[in-house]
Amino acid sequence: MKKINVLKPKFRTKEILSEIEECLEKGWTGMGYKTELFEEEWKKYTKLPNAHFISSNTVGLHLALNIFKNKYGWNDGDEIITTPLTFISTNHAIKYENLTPVFADVDEYLCIDIDDFKKKITPKTKALIYVGIGGNCGDLKSIKSLCNKHNIKLILDAAHMAGTFIKETHHGTAYTEEHVGQEADVTVFSFQAVKNLPTADSGMICFKDIEDDKKARKLSWLGIDKDTFSRSNKGSYKWKYNVNELGFKYHGNSIMASIGLVQLKYLEEDNDRRRQIADLYDKHLSNVKSIKIVKTNIWVGKSSRHLYQIRVLNKNRDLVINELYNQNIFPGVHYIDNTEYDLYKKYKGTCPNANQYSKELITLPIHLDISDEDVTYISNKLKSIVNE
Numbered sequence: 001m002k003k004i005n006v007l008k009p010k011f012r013t014k015e016i017l018s019e020i021e022e023c024l025e026k027g028w029t030g031m032g033y034k035t036e037l038f039e040e041e042w043k044k045y046t047k048l049p050n051a052h053f054i055s056s057n058t059v060g061l062h063l064a065l066n067i068f069k070n071k072y073g074w075n076d077g078d079e080i081i082t083t084p085l086t087f088i089s090t091n092h093a094i095k096y097e098n099l100t101p102v103f104a105d106v107d108e109y110l111c112i113d114i115d116d117f118k119k120k121i122t123p124k125t126k127a128l129i130y131v132g133i134g135g136n137c138g139d140l141k142s143i144k145s146l147c148n149k150h151n152i153k154l155i156l157d158a159a160h161m162a163g164t165f166i167k168e169t170h171h172g173t174a175y176t177e178e179h180v181g182q183e184a185d186v187t188v189f190s191f192q193a194v195k196n197l198p199t200a201d202s203g204m205i206c207f208k209d210i211e212d213d214k215k216a217r218k219l220s221w222l223g224i225d226k227d228t229f230s231r232s233n234k235g236s237y238k239w240k241y242n243v244n245e246l247g248f249k250y251h252g253n254s255i256m257a258s259i260g261l262v263q264l265k266y267l268e269e270d271n272d273r274r275r276q277i278a279d280l281y282d283k284h285l286s287n288v289k290s291i292k293i294v295k296t297n298i299w300v301g302k303s304s305r306h307l308y309q310i311r312v313l314n315k316n317r318d319l320v321i322n323e324l325y326n327q328n329i330f331p332g333v334h335y336i337d338n339t340e341y342d343l344y345k346k347y348k349g350t351c352p353n354a355n356q357y358s359k360e361l362i363t364l365p366i367h368l369d370i371s372d373e374d375v376t377y378i379s380n381k382l383k384s385i386v387n388e
Ligand SMILES: Cc1ncc(COP(=O)(O)O)c(C=O)c1O
Pocket: 055, 056, 057, 058, 059, 086, 087, 089, 090, 131, 157, 159, 160, 189, 190, 191, 192, 202, 203
């Protein structure tokens, strides 16, 4: 029987190999060349003003906090509001910079709840990391207004959001769709191995302010400042450069960018199929009383549909997953409430909804190898397991 996994990347192997071959023939696999092409294509696609290709989303979140901390003079211990319902990278990034995570609870979209966000703001709050889980936008627009009001920087963890568009209304009923990220001070994407734009490991950091982008380019290459030196030396002595601050080795490379360039060509097509799969699940499951489908956002934009999540209300979630395993269906859980982990246990109990949902959540298989028949099969099995 076919084994149905929760996530599975699709690679256009021949096209990717030919793109990589160009790098190998040219003898250029590192930063520059394809990384620059990918950055340009990403900007064209998203219409974000800046894009810097990096080795992962995790390093991008760290870079964002490092740059803002120094730029705005934040102190150790200053507070960053964040979600407990995320991959641990989001919250580790805060700790890398000796900042303090303050957990805000989530809403029905599994994104940060605006009312709890309000409650968690203190004079020490400097930024909010908002995770668009599964491609969901939640109440991002109202969150942005609140950030503006309190001078809180908005960092969008868009690890799941490649190809998520928000509907912008203009003059009454006319509207356009904008790729997410325009509203944030910085948006960080992930192109990790099983994301909806998979490479192997890489990401994109997109700052609103071009000066932050320049800083990120320098810091992601160990703080090496080639620009000032080449300016003052009119481009001669390429091996000479200055290093005036402590940077990191966080930049991306041309092999990953080659994969990304090909994957980006198919992103819309792939996300369309993901949305079809999600609609089919909706059709099968929307009348099942003991299953609550997690909705994507309050505006009718397009979700990347990186995930399709449900909450099981009447049965032990782990047992439901075990029973699905017995049917060769291998769902996932996104995520365990991070305050359940030892490293974050002192924050336990601060977000009751996230804690409850984290015990109920199941991510159903959604990827390009799933047929309509698979969706029917999975939905029927699930219904019989929850007795409906
Ligand atoms: C919500 C979220 N944030 C951050 C990350 C980290 O991304 P990366 O693996 O590119 O570092 C992930 C990856 O799984 C994620 O799901």
